[in-house]
Amino acid sequence: MFPxxxxxYLSRDKSRTLRPKSLRVWKPIPAQHRSFCSHFLHYFLxxxxxxxxxxxxxxxxxxxxTGELNPNxxxxxxxxxxxxxxxxxxxxxxxxxxxxxRVHSGNxxxxxxxxxxxxxxxxxxxxxxxxxxxxxxxVFFPHGQKQESPQVQASCEELLNISTKAQExxxxxxxxxNQTLISAQNLPDSHGHIEPxxxxxxxLGIVASSFIMLKxxxxxxxxxxxxxxxxxxxxxxxxxxxxxxxxxxHDMVSQEILHWKLLFTWSPAxxxxxxxxxxxxxxxxxxxxxxxx
Amino acid sequence: MLNSVGLxxxxxxxxxxxxxxxxxxxxxxxxxxxxxxxxxxxxMEKDYxxxxxxxxxxxSYEGRTISLLKIGLNTGEKKKAIWMxxxxxxxxxxxxxxxQYFVSQILQSYKTDTIMEQMMKDMDFYVTPxxxxxxxxxSWKDNTTRLWRKNRSPGPPGCDCYGTDLNRNFEANWGxxxxxxxxCSQTYxxxxxxxxxxxxxxxxxxxxxxxxxxxxxxIHSYSQLLLIPFGHPDFTxxxxxxxxxxxxxxxxxxxxxxxxxYAVGTSPAILYPNSGSSRDWARMxxxxxxxxxxxRDNGTFGFELPEDQIKPTCEEAYSGALHxxxxxxxxxxxxxVVTAAATLWTVLLAVGVTGANLI
Numbered sequence: 166m167f168p169x170x171x172x173x174y175l176s177r178d179k180s181r182t183l184r185p186k187s188l189r190v191w192k193p194i195p196a197q198h199r200s201f202c203s204h205f206l207h208y209f210l211x212x213x214x215x216x217x218x219x220x221x222x223x224x225x226x227x228x229x230x231t232g233e234l235n236p237n238x239x240x241x242x243x244x245x246x247x248x249x250x251x252x253x254x255x256x257x258x259x260x261x262x263x264x265x266x267r268v269h270s271g272n273x274x275x276x277x278x279x280x281x282x283x284x285x286x287x288x289x290x291x292x293x294x295x296x297x298x299x300x301x302x303x304v305f306f307p308h309g310q311k312q313e314s315p316q317v318q319a320s321c322e323e324l325l326n327i328s329t330k331a332q333e334x335x336x337x338x339x340x341x342x343n344q345t346l347i348s349a350q351n352l353p354d355s356h357g358h359i360e361p362x363x364x365x366x367x368x369l370g371i372v373a374s375s376f377i378m379l380k381x382x383x384x385x386x387x388x389x390x391x392x393x394x395x396x397x398x399x400x401x402x403x404x405x406x407x408x409x410x411x412x413x414x415h416d417m418v419s420q421e422i423l424h425w426k427l428l429f430t431w432s433p434a435x436x437x438x439x440x441x442x443x444x445x446x447x448x449x450x451x452x453x454x455x456x457x458x
Numbered sequence: 459m460l461n462s463v464g465l466x467x468x469x470x471x472x473x474x475x476x477x478x479x480x481x482x483x484x485x486x487x488x489x490x491x492x493x494x495x496x497x498x499x500x501x502m503e504k505d506y507x508x509x510x511x512x513x514x515x516x517x518s519y520e521g522r523t524i525s526l527l528k529i530g531l532n533t534g535e536k537k538k539a540i541w542m543x544x545x546x547x548x549x550x551x552x553x554x555x556x557x558q559y560f561v562s563q564i565l566q567s568y569k570t571d572t573i574m575e576q577m578m579k580d581m582d583f584y585v586t587p588x589x590x591x592x593x594x595x596x597s598w599k600d601n602t603t604r605l606w607r608k609n610r611s612p613g614p615p616g617c618d619c620y621g622t623d624l625n626r627n628f629e630a631n632w633g634x635x636x637x638x639x640x641x642c643s644q645t646y647x648x649x650x651x652x653x654x655x656x657x658x659x660x661x662x663x664x665x666x667x668x669x670x671x672x673x674x675x676x677i678h679s680y681s682q683l684l685l686i687p688f689g690h691p692d693f694t695x696x697x698x699x700x701x702x703x704x705x706x707x708x709x710x711x712x713x714x715x716x717x718x719x720y721a722v723g724t725s726p727a728i729l730y731p732n733s734g735s736s737r738d739w740a741r742m743x744x745x746x747x748x749x750x751x752x753x754r755d756n757g758t759f760g761f762e763l764p765e766d767q768i769k770p771t772c773e774e775a776y777s778g779a780l781h782x783x784x785x786x787x788x789x790x791x792x793x794x795v796v797t798a799a800a801t802l803w804t805v806l807l808a809v810g811v812t813g814a815n816l817i
Contacts, residue, residue, distance in 0.1 A: 237721045238728055264758055355604045356489055357764030389757030391605060415760055418730050420644035422605050
């Protein structure tokens, strides 16, 4: 095994100095163009696709990457996160939740002036059954004056293969028969803990919040759940369980915590349907320490 | 008979005494509030005299001491060093948990692992378990403060909000990209570079010692990433290839522990552009291996990582950090020997060939 210092010495780039440069676009080196040295690096670096060495191409005029995307870079990752939110709104339930496992490949192209379209191959993780499956998806981000929700199409192998019908029905009946309407706060709590009997409420909060995260997403955001601050069951209407929810969303890009209020319904047959959503202004003066005299 | 009763009683008393005297182990799988971390640091210094010492190197806005643990086997000479800081962002609780775990691990392993023992002889480890002390304490206050990020200095005159983002306040392309000048924003970079006492503490401590430091690791959460300089898309580190290769090696080491994927790259490539980060400043000071670790998870729990994930997260991050530290050490302490040997052989071969030609 060649020592690391020797490998690095052979592959060193003597031309680079700390200087301003044009924005680089990174593309994978086709095998036939790889130099001896980068073959070296390829051999000794990890076998996993995302650890492939990418070369640089100077002179890319576009600020936004077009064509083939590096699956680890933020444009593909942000678009893929939108697919996660979409799948959660369509198929999520107290017993089915999705996470983004990996982006295998991505492609982006401008659609005239109207927006930008991403094509992605991703691996989606169903969190509760701990299974992973591949999806092909298309995400279109409209470029309007104000925020418009992205449009998503996705086809996954066997997304609904694991049946959650029985559990959903049992939960639905249990909540429907509740003498006292159920409610919970701080899911998860400061230490990441969730009481087992409030887990379904946390999951419902996530599904409902995904409608907001989907609607609010664009190429400059990356939304994740921060916390379900409060979720309260309201009286059942038309055989739909009804909930009021105060949710905290985290946007990775701005690092802001966004507060939203939601009114939504759920049943195994209809899934989650959001009736109302409203962003809450954040109380800045609440963050000041109290006056001490 | 009385004698045997007395003897048994004495034995019982000493057993009880021993049980009381035996220290209750520190739980590295729990999140600890600041007072517990402070007493843990004091305990470490007591338990490892001559190896661990507390260094107070600054003050927070609210007047609290910022301290680090200096860990190394004292050879009496000026030594090369490794820097690690955790908790620059208050809500990233897994980071201080990792710093504490890291300290306990190196102290445990150097007694039996000759490689670690050598590293401790050759280098000193400077570990700051909680850099943003005020922010961390504030995030423990109640349910409404848990997601606080910045420090606790008041905003500029006329501002309704508190806090500067310490990781945008360093003197490294300050205020150019990935920041906000709105004092209420989570990425508010301050009134000027180094405006915050916490930033000043780090910059002042390292400025006079920068030639000693081989490695600067700053620990954050979440996203499962290893970020290399620079945060500004128009600037590339002169040792970019080295940073990537070593980073990818660390990512491999992480994956081997629990199968978790940590992507490697510059911040503008894999996350977002930013300026004024501690990692960038450290690199600009000439510290060659400067990394931001973003620990678990990928957004399921985010900042509120469950305590049952603390140990696995720490184990994998330790593996990754150790890869970088070992590389830094070997390059400095073994690399010279190997290069010298290679040069010698090359010279000998050249002489041998020339000699043969002459004959």
